[in-house]
Amino acid sequence: MGDKKTIIVFSGDLDKVMASLIIANGAAAMGSEVTMFFTFWGLNTLRKAKKVKVKKDFMESMFGWMMPRGAEKLSLSKMNFGGMGTQMMKSIMKKKNVNSLPELIESAQMMGVKMIACTMSMDVMGIKEEELIDGVELAGVASYLGEADEANVNLFI
Template sequence: MKKTIIVFSGDLDRVMAAFIIANGAAAMGDEVTMFFTFWGLNTLRRPEKVKVKKSFLQALFGWMMPRGANKLGISKMNFGGLGAKMMKIVMRQQNVTPLPKLIESAREQGIRMIACTMSMDVMGIRKEELIDGLEFAGVATYLAEADEANVNLFI
């Protein structure tokens, strides 16, 4: 069976849910495709700054957006990042796998992670700024996968 997940959100709690579901489905033997678009692309950004040529607005977008899985805020009660810090402390106390490890697990299980090229263009994100092991494609690739899937989620 196939599962697809559109990761539109860049909120820590929502992205974690997407990766927990994806890893669970892969562990059950399902083929999983995750399609990262708009704010979800921030999850895939490298934590270090990468020098690439951008327009002023693209550079501004890059400056304003979180750089990578460890910098994401939570969807409710973020309070300038304090909420995310508190959430990470509680997750650690409860032995919840942190997001970077969930991403690594997804890679190890062969989950396809696709960065939306149209969203990358709009937001001024370049391939060099994203983590390794990704595919780059447009909506037609996602739709082809979704046509074959028995579960399609939008997170």
């Protein structure tokens, strides 16, 4: 096993996605090869903030309408209080010079963290490739498992 880390990002909660990206950035800064596999609710992290015009059926459109569009729209898993908790957290983070979620994503990409969107989850949730931020790879679970087989750390967040 090499110095390789994998992280499954299943959650779409701001605090959990931030934790996964902080770990990914830290591991990459220490020289590890890092792969993040975004599946189900975690895929919302990778959505573009602006709506992209793509052909969807009714159910796909409904999923797209109900889910947060991009990293800036994610909310806290606890103490959200209708969005007030999320805004408080973002405000405190800014005052303490903690990178925002979009900044953590950009940093991870600049350090070569591989971000993979699960194609099966994309199909189920009606997310199209055009709706994802640049630099994201598309793959299935077999690709993740191949990465995980070579890793010395595998996390599920």
